[in-house]
Amino acid sequence: MKKRTENYRTKDGRKDYKFSFEEQSNKEWRAYIEKQPSYDGRPSDVHSSHRYRKDNRYYVCWTKPFESLDEAKTIAAKWAEATQKYIKTGTRF
Secondary structure: OOEEEEEEEOOOOOOEEEEEEEEOOOOOEEEEEEEOOOOOOOOOOHHHHOEEEEOOEEEEOOOOOEOOHHHHHHHHHHHHHHHHHHHHHOOOO
């Protein structure tokens, strides 16, 4: 199983996220969320925050599985940006 950890800073330069990109036994990828800002009182349940949970770890929820590391990294960045907007404004994604 392949694994790669990377940091992501939001486009506004204000917040940092850390992801562990891990290939699964079926060759799909997951973007586990290792570090992220708090939700500052916003609902943080899995539905509101677009996260899945497995074994006490959260990973990015998306409409379909990630087929490559590059796709996982791209979607994780989009998720981080949408999460920042949600924390700041309450706008759901």
